[in-house]
Amino acid sequence: MKVLAAMSGGVDSAVAAARAVEAGHDVVGVHLALSRMPGTLRTGSRGCCTIEDSRDAWRACDILGIPYYVWDFSERFKEDVVDDFIAEYAAGRTPNPCMRCNERIKFAALLEKALALGFDAVCTGHYAKVIEDADGNRELHRAADWAKDQSYVLGVLTHEQLKHSMFPLAETPSKAEVRAEAERRGLSVANKPDSHDICFISDGDTRGWLAEKIEMETGQIVDQTGEVVGEHDGANAFTVGQRRGLKLGRPAADGKPRFVLEIRPKENKVVVGPEALLAVDQMRGIKVSWAGVPIAEVESQTEFDCMVQVRAHGDPVAAHAQVEPADDGRPELVVTLVEPMRGVAPGQTMVLYQGTRVLGQATIDSARSLSWDPAQVS
Template sequence: MRLLAALSGGVDSAVAAALAVEAGHDVTAVHLALSEMPAALRTGSRGCCSREDARDAGRVADVLGIPFYVWDLAEQFREDVINDFVAEYAAGHTPNPCLRCNEKVKFAAVLDRALALGFDAVVTGHHASLTDGVLSRSVDLAKDQSYVLAVLTPEQLAATVLPLGGITKEQVREIARDRGLAVADKAESYDICFIADGDTAGFLRDRLGSQPGPVVDALTGAVVGEHDGAYAYTVGQRRGLALTVPAPDGRPRYVLSIEPVSRTVTVGPASALDVSRVLTGRPVWSSPRPLPLACEVQLRAHGMVHACTVTPSGDGWQLALDTAARGVAPGQAAVLYDGDTVLGSATVSSAA
């Protein structure tokens, strides 16, 4: 096959490309320039898209002996990922920008471009399995990224190659070392790539400005504090609430909900975070199943799974969880699994 490998400059995409070359495919590499003002050097585990990452990606292509280009998708990334991220927080939601990037950039803009240029598929270094169009978890459960890929449609999956699903991260590093790829021991990136200093609240404050509002106790209805912007809070958050009135029962309080119009952040006891009923927007089915359906649902990246029953509700799903989930925020993705197999994904609209 003629494959387009997206090289981030990290070890996973490097090894994915290497395995594709070794499998006999005709591979061309691209590095996606996603930042409009790339930093010259990478700092620690945060950030991506530095010129150093572009250089590392180019060196991988050199060693593999494949063509290498840089594609400037900064504008697309700003519109579809960064602006969406800010708008979602402004609406009181908790978005997952990696998922949005997969949905709108990597497996949309890049994939469309690749197919138009005559490539058969894109190959990426995500830790997930994809066999005969069926997406499932990586054998390395600690690194599994099937959750952020569940948003892909069967058409997108049909033009995707994921070579790393059957191997662990440690094996990936070993393969990189064996092949002489200099990125073998490069630090992992954990945080949101476009917030280089890790200060998400500061990033949002720069874009949304000061939007002060009350913090209200769910049990007493009393105003127990002030905040400078509800966007700085996520459901389930405990730290940094700066409450001025103690809880009647003296127990820790958590963010229960965020109401963007009145800018009200409601806090309450941990037990009030438990939800057993989740409603979603329109789903994407990667492996379609008829409803009602008994399966498992995962509600956050690297979160635990809950057995549930899925029934239709409007355009979306209603999920009845067998065991309560704690801290489910609108904007998160609900991903259905049958064992390790991904069935589909939808965005949480409300939870109770």
Template sequence: MRVLAAMSGGVDSAVAAARLVDAGHDVTGVHLALSKNPQTYRSGARGCCSLEDSHDARRAADVLGIPFYVWDLSDEFDAGVVQDFLAEYAAGRTPNPCLRCNEKIKFAAVLERGLALGFDAVATGHYARTRSEGGTVQLLRSTEERKDQSYVLGVLNQEQLRHSLFPLGPATAKAEIRAEAAARGLYLAKKPDSHDICFIPSGDTAGFLTSRLGRRTGDIVDDHGAVVGAHAGAHQFTVGQRHGLHLSVPAADGRPRYVLAVSPSTNTVTVGPKELLAVRAMTGIRPTWTEAPVAGAWRGLAQWRAHAEPMPATIRALGEQMSVELDEPAHGIAPGQAVVYYDGERVVGSATIAETR
């Protein structure tokens, strides 16, 4: 099989490519250049898109003895991920750029180009599994629960899954991956994992948003409408946030307050006690399905952050919307996040949260 191995410059994708070579596949490595100026993206351990990373990926490909290329997808990345990120925050929502990158770049633009060039599949270093069942490719959680990344792959459809490989899916602890990399002579065996958002090298999301969306001062109000502080831009806040509020009026009971809502139309941020963050139901839009769409209501698990605890729920398909009713209330669920629904370990699909109740 001709396989295009996406090599980020990290240890996971390098070992994934190595395992494909061992399996006898015809492997070509490709690194994605996602910034017009990669030196602005990061240095050290933040992100996954720097000039340093491209050099690391090339050295790993040399050790494996496979062809290697760098593909410039910076325009696609800016349009599909960065601009979407900015638009969502400007609208008072909280997006997940890694999930959007998988949807728009790694398993769309890269896969489309790879198939056009005669490759059979794209492989990544994600911790997830696939399984063929009756002619259908199922997406499953990784057996390494602490590293499971099936949540950010929940936007993939059946056609994409048919051409996707995840060599790290079987039970493999991160320490074993590093030991395997060292044994193979891959010097990046000790390279730290990437963290944060790759196009925000400082980790200062609020500062990045202000630099792109500007400053627009407004009020922070409590759950009764009383002004308790001021902000420099509603886009700097997300539902569930506790730190960085700088409230001028403390709560009467002395308890901490959290962001309950962000309203761009009135440029206000509403704060209140944690119990007002409790959510029992949510409505999702733009549903996606890893297999055939599921009609009607069914019981499953709902997860709304990459490492959130999945919770039992009743899930209903309502045309182009999804209704998710949790058995127990959960806190800190924000519009704009993706809710991914599971049937046990199997990923069923996803939707973008439009409303919580």
């Protein structure tokens, strides 16, 4: 099989490519240049796809004896990931750029180009598993190592994309084993730190970065009753669940800390309140997609039991879900939690599971708590 190995420059993608070669596939390595100005070196372990990463990917391909190319996806990345990130924050939502990158770059733009060039599959170093059911349909499942499982960020993959996806690290019991294997193979990235945080914000200062991209105006911070308790420098820089940096001029009556409950960019208001009001009972999702063939309840729009996860490393929570038709003809996903979940923000991605299987995902459009009605905040 002709396989295109996406080489980030890290240890996971290098070992995944090595395993694909060892399995007898015809493998070609490609590194994605996602920025026109990547800098010369990464800062600590932040970011990915820098010049240093490109060189590490080249060294790995050289050791593996496979061709190596760099593809410039910087314009597509800016439009589909960076600009989307800015627009979502400007609208008062909290986006996940890694989800958008997997959806629109690694498994849309990259896979599309790979198939056009005659490749059969794209291989990545993600920790996730693809399984075929009795009818030959492909399903996405959690990896063997749940601590490293990355099925959440792959929840946006469609049935057609899963047909051409290869995850050689699926059954690997630990990251330590991957590093040990890389060292045995003579790969220089064996002990390279994992990348983390948002790759295009190299210093990790999301608020400062956004301040340069979104026009910020001072406005009111109000509590859950609508009373003004402080002033902010720009509502768009806050996230639901945030505690630090509120600079409230008036303490709560009980002396306990307050958290961001809601962001209202049109009114330029930030709503704060006690931690207990962060608990969410129900979420409505838009931009719904299914990882593989949808289960029968999706087609019949009947309720089904599932687990829902709203963060890459968050704990899954038991829930009941149902697809509902919307006024614009696009389906919405309504998820009611068995136990409340804390700090859910519009713009986040909720991924549904049954057992280890990923059912699909949706972007959270709204989240509500039965404890208070946001409409009472004037």
